[in-house]
Amino acid sequence: xxxxxxxxxxxxxxxxxxxxxxxxxxxxxxxxxxxxxxxxxxxxxxxxxxxxxxxxxxxxxxxxxxxxxxxxxxxxxxxxxxxxxxxxxxxxxxxxxxxxxxxxxxxxxxxxxxxxxxxxxxxxxxxxxxxxxxxxxxxxxxxxxxxxxxxxxxxxxxxxxxxxxxxxxxxxxxxxxxxxxxxxxxxxxxxxxxxxxxxxxxxxxxxxxxxxxxxxxxxxxxxxxxxxxxxxxxxxxxxxxxxxxxxxxxxxxxxxxxxxxxxxxxxxxxxxxxxxxxxxxxxxxxxxxxxxxxxxxxxxxxxxxxxxxxxxxxxxxxxxxxxxxxxxxxxxxxxxxxxxxxxxxxxxxxxxxxxxxxxxxxxxxxxxxxxxxxxx
Amino acid sequence: xxxxxxxxxxxxxxxxxxxxxxxxxxxxxxxxxxxxxxxxxxxxxxxxxxxxxxxxxxxxxxxxxxxxxxxxxxxxxxxxxxxxxxxxxxxxxxxxxxxxxxxxxxxxxxxxxxxxxxxxxxxxxxxxxxxxxxxxxxxxxxxxxxxxxxxxxxxxxxxxxxxxxxxxxxxxxxxxxxxxxxxxxxxxxxxxxxxxxxxxxxxxxxxxxxxxxxxxxxxxxxxxxxxxxxxxxxxxxxxxxxxxxxxxxxxxxxxxxxxxxxxxxxxxxxxxxxxxxxxxxxxxxxxxxxxxxxxxxxxxxxxxxxxxxxxxxxxxxxxxxxxxx
Numbered sequence: 154x155x156x157x158x159x160x161x162x163x164x165x166x167x168x169x170x171x172x173x174x175x176x177x178x179x180x181x182x183x184x185x186x187x188x189x190x191x192x193x194x195x196x197x198x199x200x201x202x203x204x205x206x207x208x209x210x211x212x213x214x215x216x217x218x219x220x221x222x223x224x225x226x227x228x229x230x231x232x233x234x235x236x237x238x239x240x241x242x243x244x245x246x247x248x249x250x251x252x253x254x255x256x257x258x259x260x261x262x263x264x265x266x267x268x269x270x271x272x273x274x275x276x277x278x279x280x281x282x283x284x285x286x287x288x289x290x291x292x293x294x295x296x297x298x299x300x301x302x303x304x305x306x307x308x309x310x311x312x313x314x315x316x317x318x319x320x321x322x323x324x325x326x327x328x329x330x331x332x333x334x335x336x337x338x339x340x341x342x343x344x345x346x347x348x349x350x351x352x353x354x355x356x357x358x359x360x361x362x363x364x365x366x367x368x369x370x371x372x373x374x375x376x377x378x379x380x381x382x383x384x385x386x387x388x389x390x391x392x393x394x395x396x397x398x399x400x401x402x403x404x405x406x407x408x409x410x411x412x413x414x415x416x417x418x419x420x421x422x423x424x425x426x427x428x429x430x431x432x433x434x435x436x437x438x439x440x441x442x443x444x445x446x447x448x449x450x451x452x453x454x455x456x457x458x459x460x461x462x463x464x465x466x467x468x469x470x471x472x473x474x475x476x477x478x479x480x481x482x483x484x485x486x487x488x489x490x491x492x493x494x495x496x497x498x499x500x501x502x503x504x505x506x507x508x509x510x511x512x513x514x515x516x517x518x519x520x521x522x523x524x525x526x527x528x529x
Numbered sequence: 530x531x532x533x534x535x536x537x538x539x540x541x542x543x544x545x546x547x548x549x550x551x552x553x554x555x556x557x558x559x560x561x562x563x564x565x566x567x568x569x570x571x572x573x574x575x576x577x578x579x580x581x582x583x584x585x586x587x588x589x590x591x592x593x594x595x596x597x598x599x600x601x602x603x604x605x606x607x608x609x610x611x612x613x614x615x616x617x618x619x620x621x622x623x624x625x626x627x628x629x630x631x632x633x634x635x636x637x638x639x640x641x642x643x644x645x646x647x648x649x650x651x652x653x654x655x656x657x658x659x660x661x662x663x664x665x666x667x668x669x670x671x672x673x674x675x676x677x678x679x680x681x682x683x684x685x686x687x688x689x690x691x692x693x694x695x696x697x698x699x700x701x702x703x704x705x706x707x708x709x710x711x712x713x714x715x716x717x718x719x720x721x722x723x724x725x726x727x728x729x730x731x732x733x734x735x736x737x738x739x740x741x742x743x744x745x746x747x748x749x750x751x752x753x754x755x756x757x758x759x760x761x762x763x764x765x766x767x768x769x770x771x772x773x774x775x776x777x778x779x780x781x782x783x784x785x786x787x788x789x790x791x792x793x794x795x796x797x798x799x800x801x802x803x804x805x806x807x808x809x810x811x812x813x814x815x816x817x818x819x820x821x822x823x824x825x826x827x828x829x830x831x832x833x834x835x836x837x838x839x840x841x842x843x844x845x846x847x848x849x850x851x852x853x854x
Contacts, residue, residue, distance in 0.1 A: 231635075231764065233645015378803065382819055389768040391758050392803075395541050399803040402537045414763045421650070421760050440650075 223461045224257040224279035226270050228286030230387055230413050232260050236434040237453060241285040244454030248461040267292040275300040280465040283457055287354060304467050306460040308453060320456045320472045325361030326508055327481030329515045330501050331431050331449045332365020335407040336373050337497045338429055338446050343374040345405035347396050347419050349412035350386040351379035353519050356529060358411040360518040363527035375527055376400050380415050390418025397422040407446060420445060438488040446492050448484040477509045532676050536683040538800050546796030547695045548750045552774035553788045554702050555746035561783060562739030563719035563845040568608055568623035569747055570771025571630030576601040576751025578634035581648040581762035584655045590756050598748030605744030613736045616849030635764045648762040657757035662686035689757040691749060702785040715739055719843035722850040732850045776829040782840045795825040
């Protein structure tokens with residue numbers, strides 16, 4: 154077969170897929186997407202309502218209730234990525250459990266759906282609408298002005314509009330702490346970093362990590378690799394495994410994966426080869442109990458929970474989640490307590506206090522696109 | 530750069546090359562019989578999912594492998610029915626299979642396991658473990674061993690059984706295609722199906738046989754990804770390997786031994802992309818990793834453009850066979 158023909162058909166089909174999924178979204182949106190009600194109260198009140206007033210009244214009631222429901226849009230990684238999106242989902246779920254409220258949600262399948270999903274939720278009256286992911290910035294920039302009465306929350310990116318809350322995390326601070334732990338746990342004085350897609354956000358993780366490592370041991374070597382430059386880099390565990398093996402052969406004995414689904418392969422290989430790994434975003438210590446040193450926690454769940462709790466008309470503007478307000482941190486639980494010594498914990502907690510007090514400044518890669526501790 | 534480092538890179542090359550090789554040979558059988566197949570990617574993906582899912586449920590990787598092959602063969606049959614029986618466009622059918630697999634695997638995985646389109650992690654007998662040859666030196670002591678021992682222990686030993694199987698399939702493919710009556714007919718049906726038909730041999734039957742063999746090989750490739758290289762399925766985990774295998778097939782000009790070399794070369798390029806530090810230390814130039822990732826495609830375009838010999842596809846490829854009435 155000729156390559157030209159192949160490329161041509163691929164292009165056509167990719168366009169086709171966009172259309173198909175777009176239409177599909179319309180269908181999905183015409184009914185509430187997986188309405189999540191609080192436990193039992195919803196069901197019982199429903200049957201009670203039905204028995205008294207009949208189906209029509211109940212229907213009107215649910216329609217009314219759905220109006221001010223908050224909504225959340227997950228990014229392409231999918232809401233069970235055991236990482237970023239899953240953290241967002243657990244925050245939304247915690248809100249639903251505690252308040253008995255319900256929320257609407259959708260998992261994106263395709264780049265073309267971003268703006269469409271936003272509009273649909275805004276049209277349906279969902280408020281506030283939370284977006285998990287930096288990639289929503291341009292779509293939100295378009296849509297936010299058209300729905301001035303709807304509050305939007307975007308995580309990991311800044312969008313300057315009067316009705317948008319931009320939540321950003323100081324990943325470099327959290328990465329700094331796990332970098333310190335990695336350097337202390339390393340016996341070979343060589344540690345690794347494996348990023349997903351090569352974007353400034355991931356370089357910010359790498360840069361903070363490298364600074365933490367150097368703070369403990371200035372002579373330590375940090376090997377940094379990125380999986381790729383396309384979104385496929387978030388879901389290539391095979392390459393993640395091979396990168397881990399390549400770093401091991403260069404002497405690394407702790408690897409930090411900030412790579413979404415690719416990280417599954419990194420953690421797996423690290424466990425198979427008997428070295429330590431560091432998880433990211435959610436607490437991933439349980440994935441390989443006793444073999445994951447810690448996880449760099451990014452409390453996306455708190456950001457979503459806060460947004461849902463604040464409700465419509467929430468305070469907009471710039472919202473930085475750092476060490477000081479529990480936005481980032483490291484994970485310590487029964488799966489890794491044997492790996493983290495008291496000395497390690499004391500050192501990391503001290504550094505955390507110093508960062509919060511402003512005595513130690515962690516360089517942010519995204520502030521000037523350069524890193525003093527690591528050469529990309 | 531020492532000898533052991535070279536061996537480690539070659540070792541990684543072999544691991545990268547194995548799924549490419551299996552998929553490439555799968556495509557070889559299919560395309561030599563005149564059925565273009567760009568659904569290699571989808572078949573691998575479906576096989577990766579079902580092999581991991583069944584291995585997780587039964588605890589046996591061999592049953593998982595069979596299930597993976599089953600999934601791939603089922604998709605092959607769809608391709609066969611669409612493009613052989615109903616004489617549809619082979620490219621469209623292949624792309625449809627890719628989308629079907631990409632969507633179905635995640636949806637079914639979510640329904641069965643509720644882990645966001647993944648399968649549970651496999652352990653023990655649920656995955657293919659490395660085969661250590663007798664007398665192989667374990668990894669930790671390897672640095673002190675002699676070069677021959679290093680070669681033996683690092684490069685030859687320690688792969689999963691599917692790697693050795695894939696390497697054995699190359700001579701087998703060559704033998705079947707060039708030394709058996711079935712192979713002769715299979716090649717003929719891709720060049721001039723009318724002649725085969727005139728000789729009283731079923732074109733449809735031969736093409737179905739080729740498509741089925743393609744399904745089996747893709748099934749092994751997918752199972753290798755999910756149960757040997759990894760310990761479970763992750764959505765879209767084939768990450769374009771089916772397309773690189775197609776590029777390798779063109780690069781190899783539809784011949785089995787060359788397919789092996791092409792896949793090893795592409796595997797080597799991918800492995801090299803993991804170690805940019807090596808290239809810098811050897812050549813003194815900082816090479817962009819992206820360039821290495823793109824090289825398989827660039828090389829294929831060079832071959833297609835006719836700079837290095839000419840790549841001539843099977844003449845009847847892509848055309849449904851219509852018996853004269």
